[in-house]
Amino acid sequence: MPTELVQVQGLAKRYGDATVFDGVNFTLTEGEFVCIIGHSGCGKTTILNVLAGLEQASGGHVFMANREVNAPGLERGVVFQGHALMPWLTVRQNIAFAVRSKWPGWSRAEVDAQVQKYVALVGLTPALDKKPSQLSGGMKQRVGIARAFAIEPRMLLLDEPFGALDALTRGTIQDELLKICAATRQTVFMITHDVDEAILLADRILLMANGPQARVAEIVVNTMSRDRQRATLHHDPQYYRIRNHLVDFLVERSATLSHGKAPEHPPEVRPGLAPVAEVIPLESVPTSLRSHA
Numbered sequence: 001m002p003t004e005l006v007q008v009q010g011l012a013k014r015y016g017d018a019t020v021f022d023g024v025n026f027t028l029t030e031g032e033f034v035c036i037i038g039h040s041g042c043g044k045t046t047i048l049n050v051l052a053g054l055e056q057a058s059g060g061h062v063f064m065a066n067r068e069v070n071a072p073g074l075e076r077g078v079v080f081q082g083h084a085l086m087p088w089l090t091v092r093q094n095i096a097f098a099v100r101s102k103w104p105g106w107s108r109a110e111v112d113a114q115v116q117k118y119v120a121l122v123g124l125t126p127a128l129d130k131k132p133s134q135l136s137g138g139m140k141q142r143v144g145i146a147r148a149f150a151i152e153p154r155m156l157l158l159d160e161p162f163g164a165l166d167a168l169t170r171g172t173i174q175d176e177l178l179k180i181c182a183a184t185r186q187t188v189f190m191i192t193h194d195v196d197e198a199i200l201l202a203d204r205i206l207l208m209a210n211g212p213q214a215r216v217a218e219i220v221v222n223t224m225s226r227d228r229q230r231a232t233l234h235h236d237p238q239y240y241r242i243r244n245h246l247v248d249f250l251v252e253r254s255a256t257l258s259h260g261k262a263p264e265h266p267p268e269v270r271p272g273l274a275p276v277a278e279v280i281p282l283e284s285v286p287t288s289l290r291s292h293a
């Protein structure tokens with residue numbers, strides 16, 4: 001039975017008279033990958049920062065494993081769009097620094113083994129002793145991901161981690177992330193602007209309405225199988241139904257639901273599932289049960 005790891009209850013953020021969002025409610029289950037999408041400025045980064053304990057909300061609560069989150073902690077790992085590596089340290093030293101802060105009692109060898117394990121997972125073993133200035137943007141972002149995973153957080157928070165990467169690199173790192181998440185059953189909360197990325201990675205997608213008074217308006221359950229692959233995703237008819245639903249929300253519905261018009265408790269929807277008419281051919285339905293309209 002999956003456990004509820006995080007509860008976000010009635011979260012709000014105000015600046016003076018301006019309410020960016022309010023009535024934001026959702027939960028995260030242990031081991032699930034959740035993406036949040038919504039227009040620029042609706043408050044996604046603020047929500048992620050509150051989950052990270054880096055920012056205080058104006059109202060509401062976040063609980064993780066039944067404890068209120070109000071400060072940063074090593075049970076939560078964060079990866080931002082900019083990699084935020086220490087430029088004077090090598091890849092090995094950057095990650096070792098994080099590992100040592102989580103497990104201060106570990107020996108040098110234990111720390112190094114942990115570093116090497118996660119560097120290998122993102123395919124960067126040859127770059128272990130390089131400094132960030134010697135790495136490409138994609139490689140730096142991989143180091144950031146390895147560093148976040150290396151502290152084995154209960155929840156990983158990703159703020160558009162691939163936003164600055166070219167499409168090819170982005171695709172490769174998405175695949176790596178999927179593989180690591182499948183292997184570690186990592187709980188992930190990720191912001192993205194890319195609907196295809198959300199469908200590839202997420203088990204559930206939170207759709208956020210526009211501000212002011214933005215809210216999570218709806219939760220889309222990804223009904224495609226969890227072993228979906230980037231290369232074959234588009235062969236599944238569910239993919240188009242989900243994609244159309246997300247794009248329709250972003251283009252049409254998100255604006256009409258601003259000013260607190262979205263429900264405080266968002267419904268879960270499964271747009272990927274085939275309409276009944278597609279699943280049961282009319283001929284197979286007994287005549288007595290058919291509509292006579």
Ligand SMILES: Nc1ncnc2c1ncn2[C@@H]1O[C@H](COP(=O)(O)OP(=O)(O)OP(=O)(O)O)[C@@H](O)[C@H]1O
Nearest residue numbers: 015018020038039040041042043044045046047211
């Ligand atoms: N100090 C401030 N005073 C007033 N408004 C602020 C302040 N800081 C942030 N905001 C507003 O809060 C809103 C939410 O910002 P946030 O970065 O969380 O949005 P976002 O959805 O992550 O946007 P993006 O997708 O562009 O990153 C924005 O509309 C921003 O203008």
